[in-house]
Amino acid sequence: MSEESIPPTRSAHALRQRTDEGPPPIPPAISPEQTLGAAQWGMLAFLLSEVAFFSTLIVAYLSFLGKDKIGPTPSEALSLSLVIVTTACLLASSVTVHLATHALASGRQRQFCLWWLATIVLGVAFLAGTGYEWRELIERHHLTISRNLFGTTYYTLVGFHGLHVTLGVIAMLVVLALAARRAVSGQNALAAQLTGWYWHFVDGVWIVVFTVVYVAGR
Amino acid sequence: MAVAEQNLPLETENPPWTERLREWVTTVDHKQIGILYVVMSVVFLVIGGCEALLMRWQLLSPRNDFLPPDFFNQLFTMHGTTMVFFVGMPILIGIGNYLVPLMIGARDMAFPRLNALGFWATLFGGCLTYFSFATGGAPAVGWFAYAPLTERTFARGPATDFWALGLIVSGVGTISAAVNFVATILGMRAPGMTLRKMPFFVWTMLWTSVQMLLAVPPLTAALVMLLFDRQFEAHFFDTANGGSAILWQHLFWFFGHPEVYILILPVFGMVSEVIPVFSRKVLFGYEFMAAATMAIAFISMGVWAHHMFCIGMSRTLDLYFAAASLLVSIPTGIKFFNWLATMYGGRLRFDSPMLFAFGFLSMFLIGGLTGIMLAAAPFDFQLSDSYFVVGHFHWVLIGGTLFGTFAGVHYWYPKATGRRLSERLARWQFWLLYIGFILTFGPMHVSGMLGMPRRIFTYEPDRGWDLWNQLATLGAFVQAPSFAIFAYNLWSSLRRGELAGDDPWDAWTLEWTTTSPPPAYNFAELPTVRSRRPLWDAKHPDDPDWKYE
Amino acid sequence: GMDFFALLANGGPTGESPSIFDSASPAADSIGNLSILVLAVAGLIFLVVEGILFYCVFRFRRRGQDAAEPPQVYGSKSIEIAWTAAPALIVFFLMLVITRTLWEVEVDPPSPQAGDQTLFVTVVGRQWWWEYRYEYYDGRKLGLVTANELHIPASAEDAARRTYLRLESADVCHSFWVPRLAGKTDLIPGQTNQMWLEARGPGVYVGQCAEYCGTQHAGMLLRVIAEEPADFERWLEHEAQPAADLPSARSARDAFLAQSCVNCHRVRGTPAQGGYAPELTHLMARKTLASGLLENNRENLDRWVGDPQSIKPGCLMPDFKLSDADRQRIVEYLLTLE
């Protein structure tokens, strides 16, 4: 603030008129605030909106659960064995992404790339599993989105989760490509870190979806 | 004049219009994006207002056949949608965009390109929604689009799809803006500006953003479900095949109620900046005001079903939602009383911003109190979906949101353009709106209590509603010139307005320390902050605020 | 000066309004009392707060060029607590009254019993008319169907005769609102709602659909006709009969039966058994047509059958472009459906 931008004081400031005629008071020193950076806050805010989005889909799923007059029902159509494997992939990928960002933060580039790649592979495995599962549902159980309420809510919920996994995989591929060009380092680890947060979130959502759809709802 | 002409970048250089257009279209500067939002909103305000005028003309007399029923139904759907999604939200987001970085001493928003994306998504969403007119008619489902009227069985044709798609796209814009606000406010404040030292408007933008993050995605999800129903024959709201009409209502109002606070919280923030400056007093009870903002944001997430008292809920639920709705009046009251206390003992100057703030105070109170009547569940069994509700929500949306927003626009226009709005036109605008608004929406409370439902394209002559409708129509035509004057004032003052200088109102927050309009980088030197009124400290070095906070 | 409530109650200068303050039933009374109380509380708050506002505006307006800044007051905890507590008390008080009223107006329906003088009707909302299925009266099973005009028995000083409505919808959401008799309740597809009516005296009570339900939402008017119990019994008996079959109207009847009318409408005692449109068996016992839009007389019937779309644009009865002769004979027949 430059001196001349300040207009002359027009205040008598009656309530707290200074009685002592000493020099103006000395302002206290400013201590820097320690919080997250803007990008991190931004990611958290975005994830908050995602929580609201998935909560809505889950509420819709639960509110129609068991209301169908025509089959197939979840217990008839859903097989646990496959989904346990895909779930394991996704859970493992949360570990690998953690190891990756950890490696990056401590400057171990090669390890970062390996763990990052592993995460991508696990994510793709999950998607492939889901693809197979959907094919079975459609061809063997004739479950489509227009078949019944279960189909309607199931494909919407699991589909939007799958879409998020897909977007996560794409984001991670971009980071990997950058890493391959040695453009990702400990100094600019932020993007990798935020992608990791997003990935953890997508995993967390899956745990809820898994519990709701395959455990409680079956 | 010649001296001051120098610091007017808007006019000094005069590049060809193609160049200027390119600059505006590709801009990622928060101030330009803010202005784009505001301009877009004013354009949609005029469109939505003209739709309202057509409706009022149709309702002038009973059994009037000026408009066919379906067209009337399209008009209120588009009017409501426009006013909420393409006027109310974008104008507040735009003003927030312009001010938040300036007020917290930052050079831009946290994510400038995301910011631009947010604006263009909002505009594109608006265009998509209006494009439905070109496909043989706008949607005729009402702005809250109750299922199953929105299913393909009842709403054939693509209009409803465009409507849903338009709102999804503009919702993406809203979420981008909210993410940006949170990141900017929490991550980019000037050194020394702790949360407790933020200008009050920034507090309200923070909580508005949180509400947008929590409330808009459920709407997006519901709209996606609706589109799945319409396009892929899913059954979410398809009551003929087990879908649920009530689910839509819950999802919509889970969004819709917080939405109305999204439309008022930033306005609370704006008048909380205007009232102190024009009363020459510090905002009374800052901490309580901040706490009340937070309380409103939280409580309002749990009151949505007061829009659904008549769907046959249990008495217990009725009771809960009535109680929760009434609770909101407590923090709102806190705000109200703190504004009054700020004025009390001040030296009030009634320049146009304060005039509009006065309009806000005197009118929002009434809208809030009619809200209390609606929240009294059994009373709502009579009032719901009657013109009383239409009276209530215009009273809060115009008496609250619009008056407060006009206060803000009149207050910050000099900062954004370097020139003042014409005070004479502002007074015409104010009084025409004040009188016309009372005349339009006052009688609606009466016709509602006389049994007139909303959303009817015509009514029977023997019901005693004629007079009240005539008054309302008259009022609408009294207000209309007010909006025209406002638009004209915005435009003509760009050239002819009195030069403003950096700090025309002798104000206290950071945006007044830089030039008007501010340079692209906002501040030559990032400011350091020690109190809520850094400019007060600078103007009163002998007795700064930080000694008392 | 004009009394505001009097104005509200008798509907203003131009007609007879279905005003919520002109209540004719216990439920509307309860709500009316609550309304006046809430209005009074709100009015009081309004006067006080607006009073302070105007006081500030006039008292603290800056006069002349008084350049000094006024004393800066940052806040006061005790004042804040006071003006948090006062509204909290008001809210608490309002909740008590709301609770009481809620329990007065929302009651669970009893089951029909002989001698209960209670009527049970299922109301089906349809785009854009009302179907009434009479289930029980005075413990008797009825099972007759009619449309658009709801007849109920009126109460007397010494005998309360209630009507319990089951509300359903055949298409989209509607809402049943007769302001002088009760608050509104929605008719929602896939769900059954309940409400009850009681009219203190005989009379016609008007209202209309209060949930937007498409093109002709405005044309979905409601008429409740409360009658002395004897008249009501007579009406019930008449409605239970099959349609009149006058030998003189045979050829007119055949003209009607030859048209597609029979696919949508039902006339009991004839092959016309459609279930999609208003029951016509005792059409001429109704005062109005097209759910309250038109007076029911020869001229209007002729206009309606000739072109319903010009009277109720968008309604679900198409314009059949009947020849003049067909139309006249059909109307002739309809006029016999006493």
Ligand code: HEA
């Ligand atoms: C800016 C937008 C806005 C705001 C701020 C409000 C504020 C409130 N609204 Fe309103 N409302 C709408 C916009 C808004 N509303 C819209 C758009 C609709 C209709 C949507 C549609 O159907 O199309 C609607 C509809 C609506 C309904 C549904 C009616 C129906 O359809 O049946 C209800 C019911 O409870 C309601 C209640 C309230 C309440 C209790 C408040 C409270 O927040 C008000 C609180 C404020 C005060 C009370 C005044 C100040 C307080 C004091 C001075 C303290 C002392 C007071 C007391 C102790 C009472 N509103």
Ligand code: HEA
């Ligand atoms: C911020 C929100 C907002 C605003 C500002 C308004 C403004 C107005 N509204 Fe609004 N209204 C809603 C939000 C709003 N409305 C909503 C949410 C609904 C519910 C919709 C639904 O039921 O689905 C509704 C419904 C609604 C109805 C009920 C329809 C029905 O139920 O059948 C009516 C009826 O009179 C009405 C009237 C008006 C009028 C007369 C104005 C006036 O204030 C408008 C004044 C503005 C103008 C008249 C424009 C003037 C411009 C010019 C004259 C051109 C000059 C131009 C230049 C020089 C560039 N509105």
Ligand code: CUA
């Ligand atoms: Cu039926 Cu509106």
Ligand SMILES: [Cu+2]
């Ligand atoms: Cu609400």
